[in-house]
Amino acid sequence: MSETLKSLRFTLLAVVAALVVSAFIIVITDIEALGNGDFGTALSTLRTAYWGLFKGAFGSLRAISNTITGATPLLLAGLAVSSAFKAGLFNIGATGQMLAGAMTGLWVGFAFQLPPLIHVPLALIASAIGGALFGAIPGALKARTGAHEVITTIMLNGIASFTVLWLLKTEAFKREGRDDAISKFVEESARLPRLFGFMGKRIDLLAHSGFIVALLATAVFWWLLRKTTLGFEMQATGFNQEAAKYAGMRTKSLMVVSMAIAGSFAGLAGGSEVLGLYGYASATVAGDIGFDAIAVALLGRSTPIGTLVAAILFGALQAGGRQMQVDTDVPIDLIIVLRALIVMFIAAPLLVKAMFRIKGEAKSFGQTFRGWGG
Amino acid sequence: MKFELRGITKRFPGIVANDQVSLSISTGEVLALIGENGAGKSTLMNVLYGIYRPDEGELMVDGKPIHFSSPADAIAAGIGMVHQHFMLVPVMTVAENVVLGVEPTGRLGSLDIAEARRMVREVSDKYKLELDPDAVIEDLPVGVRQRVEIVKVLMRDAQIVVFDEPTAVLTPSEILEFFEIVRTLVGAGRGVIFITHKLKEALTIADRINVLRRGKVVGETAPSATNEDEIAEMMVGRAVQLVVDKHSAKPGDVMLAVRDLTVVEPDGRTVVDGVSFEVRRGEIVGVAGVQGNGQTELVEAIAGLRRAAGGSVTLAGRDITGDSPRERHVAGMAHIPEDRQKQGLVVDMSIVENLVLTRYHDPEFSSGVRMNWAGAKEKAAAMVAAYDIRTTDPSQAASTLSGGNQQKVIVARELSRDIKVAVAAQPTRGIDVGSIEYVHAQMVKERDNGVAMLVVSTELDEVMALSDRVLVMYRGKIVADLDPRTVSHMDVGLYMAGSRPTAVSS
Numbered sequence: 063m064s065e066t067l068k069s070l071r072f073t074l075l076a077v078v079a080a081l082v083v084s085a086f087i088i089v090i091t092d093i094e095a096l097g098n099g100d101f102g103t104a105l106s107t108l109r110t111a112y113w114g115l116f117k118g119a120f121g122s123l124r125a126i127s128n129t130i131t132g133a134t135p136l137l138l139a140g141l142a143v144s145s146a147f148k149a150g151l152f153n154i155g156a157t158g159q160m161l162a163g164a165m166t167g168l169w170v171g172f173a174f175q176l177p178p179l180i181h182v183p184l185a186l187i188a189s190a191i192g193g194a195l196f197g198a199i200p201g202a203l204k205a206r207t208g209a210h211e212v213i214t215t216i217m218l219n220g221i222a223s224f225t226v227l228w229l230l231k232t233e234a235f236k237r238e239g240r241d242d243a244i245s246k247f248v249e250e251s252a253r254l255p256r257l258f259g260f261m262g263k264r265i266d267l268l269a270h271s272g273f274i275v276a277l278l279a280t281a282v283f284w285w286l287l288r289k290t291t292l293g294f295e296m297q298a299t300g301f302n303q304e305a306a307k308y309a310g311m312r313t314k315s316l317m318v319v320s321m322a323i324a325g326s327f328a329g330l331a332g333g334s335e336v337l338g339l340y341g342y343a344s345a346t347v348a349g350d351i352g353f354d355a356i357a358v359a360l361l362g363r364s365t366p367i368g369t370l371v372a373a374i375l376f377g378a379l380q381a382g383g384r385q386m387q388v389d390t391d392v393p394i395d396l397i398i399v400l401r402a403l404i405v406m407f408i409a410a411p412l413l414v415k416a417m418f419r420i421k422g423e424a425k426s427f428g429q430t431f432r433g434w435g436g
Numbered sequence: 437m438k439f440e441l442r443g444i445t446k447r448f449p450g451i452v453a454n455d456q457v458s459l460s461i462s463t464g465e466v467l468a469l470i471g472e473n474g475a476g477k478s479t480l481m482n483v484l485y486g487i488y489r490p491d492e493g494e495l496m497v498d499g500k501p502i503h504f505s506s507p508a509d510a511i512a513a514g515i516g517m518v519h520q521h522f523m524l525v526p527v528m529t530v531a532e533n534v535v536l537g538v539e540p541t542g543r544l545g546s547l548d549i550a551e552a553r554r555m556v557r558e559v560s561d562k563y564k565l566e567l568d569p570d571a572v573i574e575d576l577p578v579g580v581r582q583r584v585e586i587v588k589v590l591m592r593d594a595q596i597v598v599f600d601e602p603t604a605v606l607t608p609s610e611i612l613e614f615f616e617i618v619r620t621l622v623g624a625g626r627g628v629i630f631i632t633h634k635l636k637e638a639l640t641i642a643d644r645i646n647v648l649r650r651g652k653v654v655g656e657t658a659p660s661a662t663n664e665d666e667i668a669e670m671m672v673g674r675a676v677q678l679v680v681d682k683h684s685a686k687p688g689d690v691m692l693a694v695r696d697l698t699v700v701e702p703d704g705r706t707v708v709d710g711v712s713f714e715v716r717r718g719e720i721v722g723v724a725g726v727q728g729n730g731q732t733e734l735v736e737a738i739a740g741l742r743r744a745a746g747g748s749v750t751l752a753g754r755d756i757t758g759d760s761p762r763e764r765h766v767a768g769m770a771h772i773p774e775d776r777q778k779q780g781l782v783v784d785m786s787i788v789e790n791l792v793l794t795r796y797h798d799p800e801f802s803s804g805v806r807m808n809w810a811g812a813k814e815k816a817a818a819m820v821a822a823y824d825i826r827t828t829d830p831s832q833a834a835s836t837l838s839g840g841n842q843q844k845v846i847v848a849r850e851l852s853r854d855i856k857v858a859v860a861a862q863p864t865r866g867i868d869v870g871s872i873e874y875v876h877a878q879m880v881k882e883r884d885n886g887v888a889m890l891v892v893s894t895e896l897d898e899v900m901a902l903s904d905r906v907l908v909m910y911r912g913k914i915v916a917d918l919d920p921r922t923v924s925h926m927d928v929g930l931y932m933a934g935s936r937p938t939a940v941s942s
Contacts (some may be wrong), residue, residue, distance in 0.1 A: 288809075291804070291807055294807055301782045301783075301784045302781075302783070305779050305781060305793065308739075309761075309793045309794045310760065310762030310765050
């Protein structure tokens with residue numbers, strides 16, 4: 063079996079293992095039924111819950127739309143983490159880069175009046191640039207001073223959140239007649255078209271063409287890695303910085319460039335949320351997406367296709383989780399547990415090996431995280 | 437005590453690492469286990485040490501079969517292993533490291549460090565290891581760290597001590613000290629298994645020699661009954677050229693000129709101190725010296741990886757002192773770096789990618805932005821064939837190659853283009869005899885093609901055999917410029933040690 067297939071098998075088994083453990087949690091926490099010694103009811107709760115999870119993710123057009131809506135920012139932010147990983151950098155700063163991109167995209171979105179064909183791309187480009195510039199900061203700090211990007215990106219997340227909070231209260235950004243931190247609406251011409259707009263008045267179908275942007279970004283990431291000299295340099299640096307330096311690569315500029323590329327993906331994530339989903343920005347526009355993106359990149363082993371699949375899976379869990387909460391009393395928080403379990407099983411391949419009684423080596427697995435201490 | 441391996445076979449998917457291997461070792465003798473990289477030495481030792489379980493065959497102690505399911509069993513049976521890469525905690529003292537895992541404890545389980553010190557001193561005195569129990573590991577030279585590992589093994593009461601490539605990291609004088617230690621161990625009734633691919637060392641220290649090739653024992657002999665050529669032939673399976681085959685050089689124009697080159701470390705130490713020399717087209721200039729006398733820094737300064745504090749480097753008449761490594765590469769300099777896994781290769785990338793690692797920006801392999809992978813693959817296939825790189829698939833990771841073949845990847849990449857100057861640091865370190873022969877032949881071929889070649893090596897034999905002129909480096913300075921045809925090994929060795937032969941022969 064090839065290495066890729068082997069790692070794919072482990073990833074799938076990790077997801078299965080997480081679902082199994084979550085099932086136990088659902089049954090055990092069904093206190094009412096268990097208290098009465100009624101295992102049958104507990105099991106049927108479980109069945110309803112997982113069926114709801116699936117139905118809510120793929121069971122209808124609306125479910126699919128919700129999955130896509132959830133997957134869009136996760137994919138773009140996931141690319142921000144994956145692309146940095148490939149260059150040997152651990153980007154915890156997707157949140158901050160998303161916020162930067164959200165604000166620049168927002169500004170272009172409301173400050174100009176242009177035809178949609180120009181306005182939409184312009185606003186997206188502004189988001190990418192905003193994220194890229196903000197992402198380049200930790201890259202430059204590492205290149206210049208050696209400051210570890212894990213620390214600086216976490217710090218910059220804080221800086222970004224509070225700057226956004228302040229910006230949203232300034233005259234330039236704040237919405238007329240509101241005192242809380244919420245922005246003006248972007249012009250209609252800057253809104254990303256809805257994916258299912260052709261269906262007429264189905265306002266419940268939230269999925270927007272930010273997903274197309276995310277797919278294109280995935281293709282760009284693939285092209286960058288496989289076909290370009292820059293991608294080759296990034297990966298060589300990521301695997302072995304000493305050798306890259308010896309080979310004449312400018313590893314310090316590469317750090318800055320790699321982080322700028324990562325930031326531009328995250329910036330697009332922020333921009334697509336503002337221009338596609340909300341139409342405005344609030345202080346919570348980035349939510350936990352920047353952190354969930356780390357799990358997405360890990361699950362996807364930092365490859366373009368893997369990140370895509372992982373983002374869709376996480377989007378589906380999110381969409382299905384809401385349905386599950388409606389159909390049963392199982393709270394949507396279980397999805398957080400489920401995702402955490404997936405990450406845990408990914409990080410502990412030996413556990414998966416033992417559970418599924420797989421023989422042979424698992425050592426090549428679980429090394430997605432390079433660049434620690436680097 | 438007598439330890440035996442009988443008919444050991446160990447298979448891994450696709451290969452038989454050990455094929456019906458039998459050997460025995462008694463206390464009081466030194467057994468050298470010789471073989472090329474990948475011949476199965478390490479697998480065999482891992483079987484002996486309880487890390488692998490053999491598919492066939494058995495282990496016997498004094499004629500009785502025994503089973504190891506973990507290294508703990510092997511240790512209990514009296515086997516000790518000194519690994520090539522030391523397992524020491526750098527920030528702890530010698531005594532702390534030695535007792536790690538078997539700490540002597542006082543009341544309430546507190547660490548009895550005084551007892552630990554006493555134990556270290558006792559073993560150290562008994563075997564003349566001269567260890568200070570309170571020295572911190574990170575302050576100690578490599579040779580001393582190895583002695584700490586030896587004490588660790590002896591304190592666990594090992595009867596048979598296995599050394600895995602023990603001399604690879606040692607300086608020539610440390611190697612001599614190491615041999616003394618081995619003799620003391622044997623004198624005190626311990627048995628020693630010495631794994632190596634250095635023929636000379638096996639002949640010097642061993643009582644018996646077993647040669648392993650492709651998982652099989654292909655020869656058993658004793659130093660008194662054989663010679664280097666014979667063992668090399670057993671190892672490789674064919675006659676091997678141990679002497680470099682070359683005509684005398686026809687030096688032409690100066691291609692590489694180094695003038696008053698000085699390199700200063702960030703902490704202010706001058707590591708290369710006003711070095712000047714020239715290398716002409718069509719000659720090989722060797723730099724001999726004990727490891728740590730500034731050779732690494734000299735090479736890095738010439739290659740552009742380290743800033744020179746003073747002086748200049750000129751390539752074919754052009755001053756390249758301030759140029760980047762890339763500019764030097766383009767100007768026609770090849771560089772075979774000292775550490776192939778840390779510098780020369782990205783071992784996680786494919787062989788193809790490694791074959792273009794320093795050359796991907798050439799128009800042949802890319803057009804500025806886009807990589808031309810089709811062209812790279814084609815060229816890589818040609819290099820794999822031309823340089824005899826043993827692989828079934830060049831798209832596999834470079835880490836799948838043996839050390840010798842990894843080195844051939846670097847040699848192929850660096851020498852198979854139009855170059856004026858080649859700088860090779862430790863070009864054959866840690867690779868097998870067959871590959872050494874091959875790499876040397878390629879270097880001589882490039883010399884004859886008119887390349888100016890600078891070879892830096894801590895292996896005196898290599899420098900003497902390969903070079904047309906020998907420079908000796910000591911404490912950052914070039915202390916001698918010698919003709920290898922007229923100077924003796926002994927005299928060069930004296931220069932390397934910082935003294936001067938009484939009658940200078942050149």
